[in-house]
Amino acid sequence: MITANARATFSPEGPFKLTTIERRDLEPHDVLIEIKYAGICHSDIHSARGEWGPVQYPLVPGHEIAGIVSEVGSAVAKYAVGDRVGVGCMVDSCRECDSCHRGEEQYCLHGMTGTYGAIDRYGQYTQGGYSTHIVVTEDFVVRIPDGMELDAAAPLLCAGITTYSPLRHWGAGPGKKVAIVGFGGLGHMGVKLAHALGAEVTVLSQSLKKKEDGLRLGADHYFATSDPETFKELAGSFDLIINTVSAKIDISAYLSLLALDGTLVNVGAPPEPLSVDVFSLIGHRRSFAGSMIGGIRETQEMLDFCAEHHIAPEIEVIAASQIDAAWERVLASDVRYRFVIDISTMENE
Ligand code: NAP
Ligand code: ZN
Ligand code: ZN
Numbered sequence: 001m002i003t004a005n006a007r008a009t010f011s012p013e014g015p016f017k018l019t020t021i022e023r024r025d026l027e028p029h030d031v032l033i034e035i036k037y038a039g040i041c042h043s044d045i046h047s048a049r050g051e052w053g054p055v056q057y058p059l060v061p062g063h064e065i066a067g068i069v070s071e072v073g074s075a076v077a078k079y080a081v082g083d084r085v086g087v088g089c090m091v092d093s094c095r096e097c098d099s100c101h102r103g104e105e106q107y108c109l110h111g112m113t114g115t116y117g118a119i120d121r122y123g124q125y126t127q128g129g130y131s132t133h134i135v136v137t138e139d140f141v142v143r144i145p146d147g148m149e150l151d152a153a154a155p156l157l158c159a160g161i162t163t164y165s166p167l168r169h170w171g172a173g174p175g176k177k178v179a180i181v182g183f184g185g186l187g188h189m190g191v192k193l194a195h196a197l198g199a200e201v202t203v204l205s206q207s208l209k210k211k212e213d214g215l216r217l218g219a220d221h222y223f224a225t226s227d228p229e230t231f232k233e234l235a236g237s238f239d240l241i242i243n244t245v246s247a248k249i250d251i252s253a254y255l256s257l258l259a260l261d262g263t264l265v266n267v268g269a270p271p272e273p274l275s276v277d278v279f280s281l282i283g284h285r286r287s288f289a290g291s292m293i294g295g296i297r298e299t300q301e302m303l304d305f306c307a308e309h310h311i312a313p314e315i316e317v318i319a320a321s322q323i324d325a326a327w328e329r330v331l332a333s334d335v336r337y338r339f340v341i342d343i344s345t346m347e348n349e
Contacts, residue, residue, distance in 0.1 A: 001025060002032065005346045006131035007320050008058035012049045016323045018347065021060060021127045023135040028075035030135050033085060038129035039064030039155040040339040041185060042246045043269065045327055047117055051271040055117055062129025063089040063115040066144060066154040076138050084144040086303070088157035089293050091115050091126060091136050103297040130323065132346055142300045145307035152312035155185060155338040156303055158293060159313060163190035163242060164302040165294035166265040167197055170240045174198040179241045181225070181254060183210050184330070186244035186267060188337035189313055191218050196309045202238070204230070206333070213336065217314070231256065236284065238262055248272045255280035255288060263287040313338045319345035
C-alpha cells in the first residue's frame, strides 16, 4: 500500500482535515501520479454534503487532477515516469459494454467508477484529488500537452470536458447561436470553448456583475436573468443552450429562448427535480437534454484543442488549508472562475 496525505471531510458539514489515505500497490497497468494541483468543482460540494445521496466518510473529493507520473506498473505502455498527466471524474469502467466500446466510458452500462466516493474493481472505496498521490489504470489517464501549465490544466479535466462534449455533440460552430447559463467554473469554460469553436456566444448570468469578464473571455453578448426583459428580448433565439447552474431554475423560461429545433442541454446537477412545461418544448420542436463529462478519448481531444487554441481556465490557486473558505465562495457564486488547490501545501497549517 502507498500512503498519501490528503484533505478529507468527515461529515456533510466539514471542515476539511489533514489525514492519510492508502492507495493500492501498482497493478501491471497502473500509474502512480504525484498530484500537483486539484481543481474544486461544485460537484465536490454536492457530493460531499450528501446532496446527491448518502456518502461514506471520511471523503477526499477532487476530480480535476493534474500531476506527474512517479512510478509505472510492469505493463504500462502509454506513460513513463516524469510524464505530465491528468485524471478527471472517472478512474475505471467495465470496458466491455457498448458505451465503453464507443469510448463513452462515462455512460458505461455497468456504471463507471468515480474518482472518489465509489467502490472500485478491487473493492476499495475511491478517494479523490485533494491528496498527494493517486494510483490509476493507464487507460483512464490523459496526457497534458506540452506548454500547458499544470495548475491551469486541472479544471479542464471536469469543467473543460463537461462543456466541450455537449458543444461538440450538438454542433456548436460558425453560424450557431449558443447561450451559456451560469458564469462559474463550467460556464466560463463553456464561453471560451464555444467562442473558439466559432459560435456566437451569449452569457445568461444572474446579474451583470461579471459582464466585463464575460466579454473579455469570448462572449459576444451578456444578459442578466434577473431582468425579465432578457426573456422577452431573447425569446426564440438560440440553437443551443448549455445550462451550468448548480441550483434549481425555471427551465421552461430558458426553453422559451430556443429557436426552432434548438436544444437545451443541462449539465448543472442540482439535487432537486426541474419541472418542464411541455408547451415550451412542443411549440418549436425543441429538445431538453443532458450530458455528463466526456469519454477518455474526447477528454484528450479537448486538452489538445485547448493547447492548440491557447485556452486555459481563469484560476485562483489556493493553499490546502483554504478549501473550506473556497467552498463557501463557490456556494456564494463568488468564484472567478475556478479554485485550484496547490497540493504542495497539503501538510501546511
Ligand atoms: P459554479 O462554479 O458554482 O457555477 C455555477 C454558476 O451557476 C454560478 O457561478 C452562478 O452563475 C450560477 N448559479 C448558482 N446558483 C444559482 C441560482 N440559485 N440561480 C441561478 N444561477 C445560479 O459550479 P460549477 O463547478 O461550474 O458546476 C455547475 C454545476 O454543474 C453543478 O451543479 C455541478 O455539480 C454540475 N456539474 C455537472 C457535470 C456533468 O458532467 N454534467 C460536471 C461538472 C459539474 P452566475 O453568477 O453567472 O449567475
Ligand atoms: Zn466536476
Ligand atoms: Zn462499460
